[in-house]
Amino acid sequence: MTRGLRVERLAVRGAGGPIVQEVSFAVQPGGTFTLLGESGSGKSLVLHALMGTLPEELQASGRAFWGDTDLLALPQRQRRALWGRELCLLPQEPWLALDPSMRAVEQVSEVHRYVRRKGLGAARRLALAGLAAFGLDGASGRRYPHQLSGGMCQRVALATAQVGEGGLFLADEPTKGLDADRVEEVARGLQSASAQGQTTIVVTHDLALAERLGGEVAVLLEGRLLEQGPVSRILTAPSHDYTRALIGALPANWPDRPRASSGGSPVVVGRGLAKTYEERTLFAGLDLEVPAGEIVSVTGASGCGKSTLGNILLGLCRPDHGKVWHQPGVARHRFQKLYQDPPSSFAPHLPVGRGYTDLAKLHEISLGSLSPILDRLGLAGSLLERLPGQLSGGELQRLSLARSLFLRPLFLFADEPSSRLDPLAQQRVIQLLDELAEEKRLAVLLVTHDEAIAAKISNIRLRF
């Protein structure tokens, strides 16, 4: 039976006070509801409160009726019994959703087998069909997460988390870092699940996805619901300034780039680069130069080798053929990488600030240079005291960028640096990279799935 969800005055509090402030909304049975809003505004916490997966130090209050059942009033054991059957969460970080020691197809089939009680053969067939629905073939299914690209892991996690008919599916940024074709596949997957009676809440920074999914949307800012209604109305006639600013910050609306070519000499050069994994050739005979003061952007489909190219240019991965040259006489730590998955940059059990103090000591850099960087990224210094798991996806992504910039890089390989950010925060981050390219002659290799960002920001582009 398909059910709807009615959320009444849902709040989340921590030791420091309220984080999410009494939000109310309803999702029709089989309907789609999209949460948009500022990075750090509480979107993921709303999903965790509904699922029953908030960290211990946070408490939820209010009501959330799933049919006649108030999810928030259920004892944890009873709510847990719904996990995977009636209630599924796709967490924001596929990094945290997948088991590194299992092949993709096994992870999906395990859910069908042990949670939904299917037989071995049926579970495997369902798993392969689920992966195929998100554009992953049998060969990808046989790989382990570390052998898949970030976007492919993202899609494996999606196939694992789909709950199907009669369930409530909570998807936290299901399309981040995916190219337009893959976004379309995910949108189609979500819509067909909805047609079969799955009720869905999607958190996304992608306004085009919200429009594509239809249904209702709500906009969150600083823990409050600013406005909600049909997506067609909110995106074309928003009543709140923040929503207008959010729409105005979409890359397509950025001013055209006034800056001419930097004329800088190359900092990193790749010549005749080739890389093949198993039988698949990612690239061959590829030449690329990243000059000082320039943002070179790389775009292309999920899994096409963008991150691999960046890793080769940094010397983290060997090419099958070709050579990489780095500007000589520069300390190794001034060639930096911003990882695609923010949690992979931090030790889970140490406050994030520890990473900076250790680096400051090691490289004799004054900690004082950190706070202007945090300011420019829109981050409060108090966030440094938290553990990585106590920060939002977008906060962690910007803290990871701050750490790279703190080391005064000459070259930065920025792998999807705004994939966890709302359009305003994204514009701020990309603008900062552009300013640093101009002020400090920083050379940037920018991997992005967003053609509009690449077009607005780069004089030199590589399209796979």
Ligand SMILES: Nc1ncnc2c1ncn2[C@@H]1O[C@H](COP(=O)(O)OP(=O)(O)OP(=O)(O)O)[C@@H](O)[C@H]1O
């Ligand atoms: N365990 C925690 N303890 C204290 N504060 C927390 C904890 N977890 C999250 N927060 C804070 O609560 C706020 C909301 O977090 P949440 O993850 O819901 O944001 P979000 O809207 O999903 O942001 P993003 O779009 O960046 O993912 C953030 O400022 C975050 O730092």
Ligand SMILES: [Mg+2]
């Ligand atoms: Mg989030």
